[in-house]
Amino acid sequence: MPLILTDDQQMIRDSADGFFKDEAPVALHRQLRDSAEPNGFSRDVWAKMAEMGFAGVLVPEAHGGADMGHVAAGIIMEAMGKNLSAAPMLSTAVLGATALKAGTPEQQAKYLPLIAQGAHLLALAADEAARHKPNHVATTATPSGNGFKLNGVKGFVLDGAAADTLIVAARTSGETDDHAGITLFLVNPKADGVKIDRRHMVDNRGAARVTLSDVQVDGADVLGAVGEGHAILEKMLDAGRACLAAEMLGVSGTSFAMTVDYLKQREQFGQKIGSFQALQHRAAHLFCEIELARSATLKALQALDEGSDRAPMFVSLAKAKAGEVAILASNEGVQMHGGIGMTDAFDIGFFMKRARAAQETFGDAAFHSDRIARQLGY
Amino acid sequence: MADLDTFRAETRAWLEANCPPEMREPIRDDDDVCWGGRNCQFKNDAQRVWLERMGAKGWTVPEWPADYGGGGLSRAEAKVLSEEMRRIKARSPLSSFGIWMLGPALLKYGNEAQKKEHLPKIARGEIRWCQGYSEPGAGSDLASLRTSAEDKGDHYLVNGSKVWTSYADKADWIFCLVRTDPAAPKHLGISFLLFDMASPGVSTSPIKLISGSSPFCQTFFDNVKVPKENLMGTAGKGWDIAKYLLTHERDMIGGSDSTGGGQRDSVSNIAKRLIGLDAAILADTALRTDIARHEINALAFSLTMERVMAETKSGQGTGALSSMLKYYGTELNKERMQLLMSIRGSDGLVFDGEEKGDGDLARSWLRSRANSIEGGTSEVQLNIIAKRVLDLPGA
Ligand SMILES: Cc1cc2nc3c(=O)[nH]c(=O)nc-3n(C[C@H](O)[C@H](O)[C@H](O)COP(=O)(O)OP(=O)(O)OC[C@H]3O[C@@H](n4cnc5c(N)ncnc54)[C@H](O)[C@@H]3O)c2cc1C
Numbered sequence: 001m002p003l004i005l006t007d008d009q010q011m012i013r014d015s016a017d018g019f020f021k022d023e024a025p026v027a028l029h030r031q032l033r034d035s036a037e038p039n040g041f042s043r044d045v046w047a048k049m050a051e052m053g054f055a056g057v058l059v060p061e062a063h064g065g066a067d068m069g070h071v072a073a074g075i076i077m078e079a080m081g082k083n084l085s086a087a088p089m090l091s092t093a094v095l096g097a098t099a100l101k102a103g104t105p106e107q108q109a110k111y112l113p114l115i116a117q118g119a120h121l122l123a124l125a126a127d128e129a130a131r132h133k134p135n136h137v138a139t140t141a142t143p144s145g146n147g148f149k150l151n152g153v154k155g156f157v158l159d160g161a162a163a164d165t166l167i168v169a170a171r172t173s174g175e176t177d178d179h180a181g182i183t184l185f186l187v188n189p190k191a192d193g194v195k196i197d198r199r200h201m202v203d204n205r206g207a208a209r210v211t212l213s214d215v216q217v218d219g220a221d222v223l224g225a226v227g228e229g230h231a232i233l234e235k236m237l238d239a240g241r242a243c244l245a246a247e248m249l250g251v252s253g254t255s256f257a258m259t260v261d262y263l264k265q266r267e268q269f270g271q272k273i274g275s276f277q278a279l280q281h282r283a284a285h286l287f288c289e290i291e292l293a294r295s296a297t298l299k300a301l302q303a304l305d306e307g308s309d310r311a312p313m314f315v316s317l318a319k320a321k322a323g324e325v326a327i328l329a330s331n332e333g334v335q336m337h338g339g340i341g342m343t344d345a346f347d348i349g350f351f352m353k354r355a356r357a358a359q360e361t362f363g364d365a366a367f368h369s370d371r372i373a374r375q376l377g378y
Numbered sequence: 379m380a381d382l383d384t385f386r387a388e389t390r391a392w393l394e395a396n397c398p399p400e401m402r403e404p405i406r407d408d409d410d411v412c413w414g415g416r417n418c419q420f421k422n423d424a425q426r427v428w429l430e431r432m433g434a435k436g437w438t439v440p441e442w443p444a445d446y447g448g449g450g451l452s453r454a455e456a457k458v459l460s461e462e463m464r465r466i467k468a469r470s471p472l473s474s475f476g477i478w479m480l481g482p483a484l485l486k487y488g489n490e491a492q493k494k495e496h497l498p499k500i501a502r503g504e505i506r507w508c509q510g511y512s513e514p515g516a517g518s519d520l521a522s523l524r525t526s527a528e529d530k531g532d533h534y535l536v537n538g539s540k541v542w543t544s545y546a547d548k549a550d551w552i553f554c555l556v557r558t559d560p561a562a563p564k565h566l567g568i569s570f571l572l573f574d575m576a577s578p579g580v581s582t583s584p585i586k587l588i589s590g591s592s593p594f595c596q597t598f599f600d601n602v603k604v605p606k607e608n609l610m611g612t613a614g615k616g617w618d619i620a621k622y623l624l625t626h627e628r629d630m631i632g633g634s635d636s637t638g639g640g641q642r643d644s645v646s647n648i649a650k651r652l653i654g655l656d657a658a659i660l661a662d663t664a665l666r667t668d669i670a671r672h673e674i675n676a677l678a679f680s681l682t683m684e685r686v687m688a689e690t691k692s693g694q695g696t697g698a699l700s701s702m703l704k705y706y707g708t709e710l711n712k713e714r715m716q717l718l719m720s721i722r723g724s725d726g727l728v729f730d731g732e733e734k735g736d737g738d739l740a741r742s743w744l745r746s747r748a749n750s751i752e753g754g755t756s757e758v759q760l761n762i763i764a765k766r767v768l769d770l771p772g773a
Contacts, residue, residue, distance in 0.1 A: 275772030284763035295681035369670040
C-alpha cells in the first residue's frame with residue numbers, strides 16, 4: 001500500500017478537519033475547563049461525532065458502524081489533536097470497539113451498535129502502576145458463583161468516571177507480571193464494590209482510580225477466553241497507541257503553526273524574531289521532525305488495517321516518535337512565545353499539557369523504544 | 379499488473395544469466411565500486427562485463443529515455459529492476475556523478491546535441507564527470523564564485539580555481555559554474571559550462587582528507603579555451619541549473635547513506651553480532667538505549683522517503699523536501715557511524731594493522747563527517763527550509 005492517503009481518506013480528513021474546527025475548537029476546550037465540566041468533554045459534541053460516523057469508525061457495518069479502518073480513526077484523532085477536541089473517542093470508539101470485536105456474538109450485538117450510536121461509553125481499566133506496564137496485573141479474579149469475584153486497584157482509567165462499562169484486566173492465574181493468566185471482564189461501574197475516584201488531569205481530561213472490592217461478575221461478562229486476555233489487551237492498546245500518535249501529530253501541527261505565525265509577527269531589536277537564525281534553525285528542525293512523525297504514524301495505522309505481523313513494531317515506532325515530537329513541538333512553542341506562552345490566557349500551554357498526557361498514555365517514548373528493541377531481537 | 383509480472387520474470391532471468399557471481403558479493407573495498415571513465419581500471423573482468431552488459435541495456439540509468447542510452451523503463455518497471463537486483467544482491471554496475479547529478483540537469487536544460495553527445499556516454503560509463511562548484515572564496519555562499527569565463531566569440535576563456543573537486547584528478551570532463559558577466563548581480567552573471575579535463579590549461583592538485591585518502595582536489599584553470607557550444611542553457615542563467623542539480627545531489631547524499639534498510643546491515647544487527655545478547659537483551663544496556671533511539675529515527679526517516687516518493691508520484695507533493703532529506707539523512711548517517719564506532723570500542727580505533735579490513739571502520743566514520751558539509755552544509759539546508767518552506771522573514 002503506498003504510504004499516502006487514498007482519495008476516500010482525504011475526504012474523511014477534510015470533513016474531520018472542518019467538523020472539529022467548527023464544533024470543538026480550542027475555545028470549547030477552554031470553556032469546558034473554565035466551567036469545570038467533570039468529564040472534560042461535551043456530550044453534545046460526542047452525539048454529533050456519532051452522527052458523523054466517527055464513533056463507529058471501527059465498528060463493522062453489520063453492527064451499524066462506518067467500519068472505515070484505523071487510518072480513518074487516526075485521521076479523526078489528528079483533527080481532534082489539532083483542535084484539542086476532547087471526546088471519549090479513544091476510550092470508546094477505539095479501545096472499546098477493538099475490545100468488543102473480540103467478544104461473543106451476544107456481546108457484539110449488545111455493545112457495538114451502542115458504541116456506533118454514541119450511546120454507551122467504555123473505559124479501559126488495565127494499568128495499575130504509574131508507569132505503563134500492561135502485563136503488570138495484580139488485580140485478581142477468583143471463581144465465585146457462576147462467574148468471578150474481582151479485587152484490586154486500577155490507578156489510571158481514562159474516562160473512568162464517565163463510562164457505562166469498564167473493561168477490567170484481572171488475573172485468573174499466574175504471577176503478577178505474567179502475560180498468561182490475564183482475563184478481561186466487562187464490569188458495570190455501578191455494581192456493588194466498585195469505587196470510582198475522579199482524577200482530573202493536567203490536560204483537563206477525565207480519569208479515575210477504580211477500586212474493586214469483591215465485585216461479582218457473571219461468566220457471560222468475560223471478554224474473550226479466560227486467561228488469554230493479554231492478546232486482546234495488546235490489540236486494544238496498539239489501536240489506541242497508533243491513534244494517540246495521530247492525535248499527537250495534530251497537537252504538534254497546531255503548536256508548530258502557532259509558533260511559526262508568532263515568529264512572523266513578534267518584533268524585538270527592531271526586527272521580526274523569525275529573522276533570528278537561532279530560531280529559524282530550531283523551527284526548520286522541528287519541521288523535519290514532524291514530517292518523520294507523520295510518516296511513522298501513517299505506516300502504523302496502515303499496518304493495523306492490513307493486519308500485518310509487523311504492526312506492533314510500527315505502532316511503537318509511531319508512538320515513540322510522535323510522542324517525542326509532540327513534546328518538542330509544544331515545548332518549543334512555549335519557549336518561542338516568551339512570557340505570553342506561559343500565560344493561561346494564551347492557548348499554547350494547553351497543547352503542551354495535552355502532549356505530555358498523550359505521550360505518557362499507554363507507554364512513553366522510552367517504553368516504546370524498549371518494545372521496538374525487543375521486537376527487533378535486541 | 380500482468381505486464382509487470384512478465385517484466386519481472388524476464389528481468390529475473392536476464393539478471394541470473396548476466397550478473398557475474400563476483401558482482402553479487404558485498405562491497406568490501408573502494409575498488410569494488412566502479413566509476414567508469416576513459417582511464418577506468420577495472421578490478422577484474424567481472425566488473426567490466428557487468429558494466430558493459432548493464433550499460434548496453436541502459437539499465438545503469440533505467441528511467442532515462444532509450445534515445446539517450448537509458449533503459450526507457452517506467453517508474454514501476456525501474457522499481458521491479460531494483461528489487462530484482464537486490465534479491466540477488468547485485469552490486470550497482472556504475473557509480474557516477476554523471477548519473478546522479480549532471481544527467482537530470484542535462485535532460486532538463488541541455489540542448490538536443492548535448493543530450494545526444496553526453497547522456498549515452500554517461501549511461502555506458504565511458505566518461506567520468508566531476509563537479510566544479512566550490513571555490514576557495516565561495517562555499518556556502520556559492521553564488522559569490524569568481525572563476526571567470528570571458529566571451530571570445532567562438533569560445534570562452536576560463537580562468538580561476540575550484541576547490542574540493544571530488545575525483546577531479548580521475549575525471550574526464552567537468553561541469554563547471556563560471557562567471558560570464560562580472561557586472562551583473564551575483565546570481566545573474568553565472569553560466570554552466572561543460573568541458574574536457576584534458577583541455578590545455580586545466581590542472582589538478584590532490585588534497586588529503588582526515589581519513590588519509592585524497593579523493594578531492596584543487597582544480598586550476600589557466601586560459602582554458604571552451605567552445606561556445608559547451609554552454610548549457612542560457613548564458614547568465616546558470617544559477618537555475620546549479621540549484622536544480624543540487625536538489626539531485628542532495629537527494630543522493632541524503633538518501634544513500636541514511637537508512638538502516640537497503641543493502642546495509644542495521645546498527646542493531648551489527649551490535650548483536652559484536653556485543654551479543656544477555657537474556658534476549660543486548661548485553662550493553664546503555665548502548666542499547668542509544669541504538670534504539672537511532673533506529674527509531676532511521677526507520678521513521680526511511681518511511682518519510684517512501685512517503686515523499688509516493689506523494690510526488692500521486693501529485694500530492696509537499697515540495698522543497700530535498701533539503702529536509704539531505705539534512706536529516708546526513709545527520710542520521712553520522713550518528714550511525716558514531717554508534718558503530720562505539721559498538722566496536724577500542725577495536726574501532728585501529729587505523730592500520732595486520733588484518734584485512736583494519737582501519738576500514740575508522741575511515742568510514744571519518745568520511746561520514748563530510749556528509750553534512752558536501753552538497754551544502756546542514757546549516758544551509760536549515761536556512762533553505764526556513765526560507766522556502768516556512769517563509770520566515772529575512773531568511
Ligand atoms: C568530501 C567533500 C567532497 C566535496 N566535493 C565537492 C565537489 O565535488 N565539487 C564541489 O564543487 N564542491 C565539493 N565539496 C565542497 C562543499 O560543497 C563545500 O565544502 C560546502 O558547500 C561548504 O562550503 P565551505 O567548505 O566553503 O564552508 P563555509 O561555507 O565556509 O562554511 C563554514 C561553516 O559556516 C557555516 N555557514 C556558512 N554560511 C552560513 C549561513 N548563511 N548560515 C549559517 N551557517 C553558515 C557552514 O554551515 C559551516 O558550518 C566537497 C566537500 C567535501 C567535504
